[in-house]
Amino acid sequence: MKILAIVENTFKEAVRDRLLIVLLVIGFIAIASAKIIKPLALGEETKIIKDLGLATITITSVLVAILVGGRLVYKEIEKRTIYIMLAKPVHRFQFIIGKYLGLLLVIFFTMTVMTGGFYLMLYITSTPATYSLLLAIVLSFFELSIITAIALFFSTIATPITASLFTFIIYFISNFTRDLKATAQISPSVIVKGLCNFFYYLLPNLSNFNIRNLVVHNEIINSTTIFLSIIYAVVYSALILCLASIIFQKKDF
Amino acid sequence: MSLKRNNWILSIAILILGWTTIFFLQNSIEKTYRRKLQERLVEEMMYFPSGKFLKPVLMEYQDLGADLVWLRSIQYYGYHLMTDRRYEWLGHIFETLTRLDPFFIAAYHFGSITLAWDARQPTPAIKLLRTGTKDNPLSWQLPFDIGFIYYSLLNDFDAAGYYFLIASKLPGAWNVLSRWSAFAFERAGKNEISRQIWTDIYNQTNNQAIKALAERNLALIQADEDIAVLQAAVKKYRTAFGKYPPNLYELLKIGYVKYLPKDPWGGLYVLKDSIVFSPKANRLRSGK
Numbered sequence: 001m002k003i004l005a006i007v008e009n010t011f012k013e014a015v016r017d018r019l020l021i022v023l024l025v026i027g028f029i030a031i032a033s034a035k036i037i038k039p040l041a042l043g044e045e046t047k048i049i050k051d052l053g054l055a056t057i058t059i060t061s062v063l064v065a066i067l068v069g070g071r072l073v074y075k076e077i078e079k080r081t082i083y084i085m086l087a088k089p090v091h092r093f094q095f096i097i098g099k100y101l102g103l104l105l106v107i108f109f110t111m112t113v114m115t116g117g118f119y120l121m122l123y124i125t126s127t128p129a130t131y132s133l134l135l136a137i138v139l140s141f142f143e144l145s146i147i148t149a150i151a152l153f154f155s156t157i158a159t160p161i162t163a164s165l166f167t168f169i170i171y172f173i174s175n176f177t178r179d180l181k182a183t184a185q186i187s188p189s190v191i192v193k194g195l196c197n198f199f200y201y202l203l204p205n206l207s208n209f210n211i212r213n214l215v216v217h218n219e220i221i222n223s224t225t226i227f228l229s230i231i232y233a234v235v236y237s238a239l240i241l242c243l244a245s246i247i248f249q250k251k252d253f
Numbered sequence: 254m255s256l257k258r259n260n261w262i263l264s265i266a267i268l269i270l271g272w273t274t275i276f277f278l279q280n281s282i283e284k285t286y287r288r289k290l291q292e293r294l295v296e297e298m299m300y301f302p303s304g305k306f307l308k309p310v311l312m313e314y315q316d317l318g319a320d321l322v323w324l325r326s327i328q329y330y331g332y333h334l335m336t337d338r339r340y341e342w343l344g345h346i347f348e349t350l351t352r353l354d355p356f357f358i359a360a361y362h363f364g365s366i367t368l369a370w371d372a373r374q375p376t377p378a379i380k381l382l383r384t385g386t387k388d389n390p391l392s393w394q395l396p397f398d399i400g401f402i403y404y405s406l407l408n409d410f411d412a413a414g415y416y417f418l419i420a421s422k423l424p425g426a427w428n429v430l431s432r433w434s435a436f437a438f439e440r441a442g443k444n445e446i447s448r449q450i451w452t453d454i455y456n457q458t459n460n461q462a463i464k465a466l467a468e469r470n471l472a473l474i475q476a477d478e479d480i481a482v483l484q485a486a487v488k489k490y491r492t493a494f495g496k497y498p499p500n501l502y503e504l505l506k507i508g509y510v511k512y513l514p515k516d517p518w519g520g521l522y523v524l525k526d527s528i529v530f531s532p533k534a535n536r537l538r539s540g541k
Contacts, residue, residue, distance in 0.1 A: 179321065182328050201276050208282055225285040232278045239271035246264050 002090050003098040010102020011109075014068050020106065023067075024113060027060035031117050035125060047216055049127050053118040054212045057111055058140045064110050065144055066167045069103050069151030071160030073248070093245040100152050100241055107144045111137060136215040139226060142233035143209035147171055149240035150204070156248045174206040204236050319354035326350060326360075330367055330462065340372035347381055355388035358395070359460070365398050366463060370470070375406040393423035397430065401450055404437055413437040427453065448474050469537065472517035476534040479514045483522055483529040486510050497527045 014020060034049040073096075076082040085095060115137055122129045150170050154163035177200050184196035208229040214221055326346045333340050347364030351357060361382055369378035379402055385395045400416030403409045414437035421430035433450065448471060455467035483501060486509040490498045501524050504510045516522055516531040523530055 176321070179324060183324065186328065186331060201272065201279060205279055205282075208279075222285050225282055228278055228282045228285065232275065232282065235271060235274050235278065239268065239275070242264070242267055242271065 002088075003094050003101065006085075006090075006095060006098025007102040007105060010072070010099050011105045014103065014106040015109070017068060019067055020064060020110070023060050023063050024110065027056050027110075027114050028117050030056040030060075031114070031121050034121055045125070046127050049121065049125055050133065050216045051212070053121060054133065054136055054140075054216070057114045057118060057137060058143070058212075060114055061107050061110050061140065061144050062147060062171060065103070065107055065148045065151050066164050066171065068106065069148050070155055070164035070167055072099050072103060072152060073155040074158075074160050074163065092248050096152065096156070096241060096245045096248055100149060100237075103148050103152065104145060107148060108141065111141055111144070130215070130218075132215045132218075132221060135221065135226070136212045139209045139211055139229060142230050143206050145233050145237045146204045146206070146240070149237040149244070153240050153244040153247075156244050156251070170203065171206070174204045175210075177203050177205045178207055205232075208232060316354055319350055319357055319360075322346065322350040322353060323357070323360060326364070327462070330371075334371070334462075338371070340367065343368055343372050344374060344377045344381070351381065351385060355385070358385070358389060358392050361385035361389075362394055362398060363460060363463065365402065366466060369402045369406055370466060375402050378402055391423055393420040393426035393430070396420040396423070397426070400433075400437070405450075410437045427457075429453065473534055473537065475517045476531045479516065479522065480529050480531065483510065483514075483524075487524065487527065487529060491527075498524065500524055501529070 031053050034052050037045075037048055037052070073082075076085065086092070115134075119129055121127075147167065151163065151167040154166045157163075158166065180196040180200045180203075184193045184200065187193050187196065208225075211221055211226075213219075326343075329342065329346060330340070343364070347360060347368065350360050351364070354360070365378040365382045368381065369375045379399055382395045382399045382402075386392070386399075389395060396416045397420035400413045400420060403416060404413035414434050417430050417434035417437055420426050421434055429449075451467045451470045451474070455464055455471070458464055458467075483504070486504045487498060489509055490504060490507075498504055501510075501513055501522060505513050514522070516533055518531075518533045520531065520533050523532060
């Protein structure tokens with residue numbers, strides 16, 4: 001019940017944020033631009049419209065997670081509303097989980113609205129909409145669940161700008177972790193191998209969630225991969241939240 | 254105090270258990286993929302329309318993009334070298350790479366050598382190198398590589414001599430280049446100059462893949478020379494006895510050869526249907 005109240009409060013606060021509205025408008029413009037690009041695509045319009053739509057949904061949601069999530073806890077500390085919250089019988093970990101679920105709800109809201117816009121654009125441009133497109137968006141949501149947890153983690157230890165920057169860096173690196181593994185495989189040095197493998201498993205492997213390319217090219221998608229990737233997202237997010245709770249528990253206000 | 258310590262132990266246990274789960278989950282996800290990691294990484298590059306498109310997309314990070322493509326190109330080459338020896342995307346990869354970083358001499362060098370010898374595409378290799386010479390007019394390596402391909406693969410000794418000569422005049426060029434130019438122009442001793450060039454390449458490079466390629470080609474040259482000697486003896490036998498010898502040992506028995514050499518990989522040369530060959534050399538040449 002206590003967590004639900006924090007979730008509701010976080011959601012309402014984020015939805016009122018002008019930043020979210022600006023990001024949504026930019027996202028819609030990007031999706032709508034497919035209509036302009038279509039005549040220039042030389043027979044590849046279906047691919048381009050789908051690529052553009054799926055990428056826009058993910059990018060907009062990533063920006064929401066990084067920019068809104070990065071200042072979530074810090075704002076409470078700065079405005080001193082945290083004292084009111086912690087004066088109530090709420091455990092600090094409940095506060096973190098409530099904030100996380102609230103932001104995840106915002107991400108879900110953003111993705112749902114953007115998906116609506118994307119399907120509208122598919123309809124307007126007479127592009128066939130397949131079920132697998134939705135699957136790619138669902139996996140992106142689980143990717144976002146990890147990024148949100150990381151943004152919240154940094155929000156407990158850093159200022160909004162620093163937290164957003166750190167989250168963005170982790171997001172950027174986490175898209176290339178497979179190169180770490182590949183480097184470990186070809187490197188003759190035991191130290192390089194060890195370090196590459198260590199960071200490969202330490203950092204989130206966000207490429208697990210990127211099936212956009214396969215979906216657009218109508219490739220077969222392995223359901224076991226999707227199932228395991230979802231479990232991966234749940235476990236990884238829980239771990240980051242656990243770390244955030246430990247740090248938040250130690251914080252003096 | 255004890256409660257606090259217990260909380261710490263519990264937290265650390267949760268984190269260790271969590272990351273162990275992540276480790277096993279990630280490995281399980283990888284097992285579900287139909288293709289190996291190296292294949293998938295390179296496959297993604299196939300969706301890149303070309304370096305022309307990537308250049309503006311990467312904005313000011315083209316060098317970093319080039320480095321990533323370089324790492325993947327090595328994985329692509331290594332993977333196919335160890336498996337099917339088919340390199341159909343090698344040209345595309347190096348075209349993309351050198352567009353992103355037109356001054357990446359090592360990429361032109363490695364790309365052209367692997368394209369010419371492994372992918373058996375000497376003409377695209379020369380095209381890649383010529384593109385490189387436009388951006389790097391003072392690099393001796395690029396005209397040298399063009400000359401080497403003309404000499405060894407296309408048997409165009411005039412063109413080879415011309416490019417060796419250009420390379421010899423550029424700053425930092427090997428001293429021996431003018432000699433090679435002369436060799437090429439005289440069209441003398443193809444195996445001899447090839448051996449010399451591969452030996453120099455082997456000694457000058459730090460790239461292990463190029464070293465391995467040089468070693469392989471040196472061994473093939475040695476095999477060619479041994480085969481030429483044995484084949485001449487077989488011809489002599491045929492002239493003397495009106496038939497081909499039943500095996501190579503017969504040539505040794507009647508003194509047509511002083512000894513029966515082993516091929517550079519330690520195997521025996523074989524005589525079959527009047528032709529002398531090394532099974533290993535044939536396998537390497539056919540890419541199996």
